Amino acid sequence: MSKNKLIIPFLKWVGGKRQLMPSIKENLPNDINKLNYFEPFIGGGAVFFDLQPKKGIINDFNSELINVYQTIKDNPEELIENLKLHINDSEYYYNIRSLDRSEDYNKLTNVEKASRIIYLNKTCYNGLYRVNNSGEFNSPFGRYKNPNIVNETVLKAVSNYLNKANIEIRNDDYADILLNIKKNSKSFVYLDPPYHPISETSNFTGYIQGGWDIFDQIRLKEVCDTLNDNNIKFLLSNSASQQIMDLYKDYNIEIVRANRFINSNPNNRGEVDEVLIKNYE
Structure with a gap:
């Protein structure tokens, strides 16, 4: 299957990897095209x-996000038509945003739920997908003049790819995905978990209800150890925090520079150190 340049992320996502792709590609296994692909924290993809x-x-633990992927695969035309109904208006935005705070949300179809997430993502402040501890979307209106709410060409291209390729879409705990990969199978795992904060004030994991902490990072490292023991190749992205560097000291670590423009605190935007960690040469 030849690559289609129209197949690109359809959502703006915290920690998106588009600008880091050159560094990521340099660190991929040489036989990547022959390996089964696993990405348990899909995010923007x-x-x-x-x-x-x-x-x-x-896979992703965020059920709203996974519903968007599944809807694009199963009902692209219906989704596109529903997206065309949205308007770029502050009052309308807050009405749509508030749906997950009422019983009306449960009356929405999967298409309407997916359309809502795409609309909010395209029109919210700084493209910041953020939920509170109750799992309610809480980013303010972005006041963009002409947001690209209905990217019909990309949505159709992504839908076509998801239907032609043998891609399974899951909404599970990442460990359930990874610990079921057969030992010595020809597989590759790319891991892009919520980043560990560099400092207490920089902690931002608001796109996952409840957030992540160091114990989540330790659990992930233990799963990576199992992948390594099972001869499964993995590449992991994270912040260049000392805790992460210490945690993965037995693996190959490369520090890369990334520009981060999406953050709840404007002072935390800009060029930062991140790491790429892998268990192969």
Whole structure:
């Protein structure tokens, strides 16, 4: 299957990897095209859409996000028509945003729920997908003059790819995905978990209800150890925090520079150090 340049992320996502793709590609296994692909923290899918694997599993714990992927695969035309109904207006925006705070939300179809998330993502402040501890979307209106709410060409291209390739879309705990990969199978895992904060004030994991902490990072490292023991190749992205560097000291670590423009605190935007960690040469 040849790569289609129209297959690109359809959502703006915290920690998106589009600008880091050159560094990520340099660190991929040489036989990447022959391996089954697993991405358990799919997010905006920049790496996935760039590689366009023929077979694999994508997953995220965020059920709203996974519903968007599934809807694009199953009902692209209906989704596009629903997106055309939205308007770029502050009052309308807050009405749509508030739906997850009422019983009316449960009356929405999967298409309407997916359309809502795409609309909010395209029109909210700084493209910041953020939920509170109750799982309610809480980013303010962005006041863009002409947001691209209905990117019909991209949505159709992504839908076509998801239907032609052998891609399974899951909404599970990442460990349930990874610990079921067969030992010594020809598989590759790309991991882009919520980043560990460099400092207490920079902690931002608001796109996951409840957030992540160091114990989540330790659990992930233990799963990576199991992948390594099972001879499964993995590449992991994270912040260049000392805790992460210490945690993965037995693996190959490369520091890369990334520009981060999406953050709840404007002072935390800009060029930052991140790491790429892998268990192969």
